[in-house]
Amino acid sequence: METLAIVLLGFFAAGYFVLAGADIGTGMLLPFLGRTDRERRLVIASFAPFFLGNEVWLIASAGLLVGCFPDLEGELFTGQFGVLVPLLVAWVVRDMGLWLRGRVGAPAQGSVPGGGRAWRAVCDGAVVCGSWVVSLSWGRLLAALFTGAPDTPATGLSAIVAALAVAALFAAHGLGFAAVRLTGLPYERTRRLTGRTRAWQSFALTGALMAALPLLAGLSLPLAASAADGTTLALLVPALLLITPLLVATQAWTWWTFRHRVNRPSYL
Structure with a gap:
């Protein structure tokens, strides 16, 4: 059961970074990809159908960590408090920017001219600042996890380099996603950076x-030693195994439904 719990944690965490990393990275590049309001709406429309579903993978990872690895969860959330708080705040700020963008301050709602x-x-x-802070926070957190010390925040030059490197990877992943989804001038801007590489290959x-x-971060952590007792794992792991195919099927359906390139802004 310990092995299954570790595999599931790795699966959910990897799924979050691949899926949510796409919309986070695209949000980081919003000013570059979208130069006008309409273009920025088009860029946001490229990941609007996905971002909430992508975040479910992080919630699943956190829930599995709390339930199946309580000792490690305690060390992580206590030791990395100063990293997790900015990450969570930036996550909320980013989502608020997406949700409220087209719902508050429009002239039709009585605001002053130009208020919208x-x-x-x-x-x-x-959206942009929240996406950058989220990616940089993940970089600093991973820098600590790579050392096998989840209870000690990464500091110094290594933490800065790791944060910048991970943020750059988020941005590159978002660029690859944008090349798959966008049309028009925003798409042409992505191709300036991705070059002749096929969009799906880059992504x-x-x-x-x-x-x-x-x-790789998980390889440095004492997952087996911090696993919950056998009774707890025997209860949680089978339940997770039943839920996982549903999550995967839902995610696959969403990506298949919205697989085509966007050519007009969404409600956001």
Whole structure:
């Protein structure tokens, strides 16, 4: 049961980095990909159908960590408190920017002329800043996990380099996703950076690297030693095995339904 729990944790964590990394990375590049309000709406529309479903993988990872690896969870959440708080705050800020962008401050709701444009600029800033802080926070957290010390935050030059490197990988993954999803001028801007590489090839390569991040971090952690007792695992692991195919099927259906390139803005 311990082995199954470890495999499931790695599966959910890798799934989160691959799937959510795409929308986070695209959000990081929003000012570059979208130069006008309509273009930015088009960029947001490229990941709008996915971002909430992608976040479910992080919730599943956190829930599995709490239930199946309580000792490690305690060390991680206590020792990395200063890293997790900015990550969670940025996550909320980013999602608020996405949800509220087209719902508050529009002239039709009685705001002053131009208020809608100003509000959308604020929300776009929330999406961009939130995406960057999330990616940088993951980089700093992974820097600590790679050392096998989940209870000690990474500091110094190594933490800075790791945070910047992981953020760059998030951005590259988002660029690959944008090349698969966008049309028009935003798409042409992605091709300036991806070059002659086929869009799906670039996205698949960065996806493999994103999946490797949590898996490599997990190799440095004492997962087996911190696993819950056999009775707890015997209760939780079978339940997770039943839920996992449903999660995968739902995710696959969403990506298949919205597989085509976007050519007009969404409600966001």
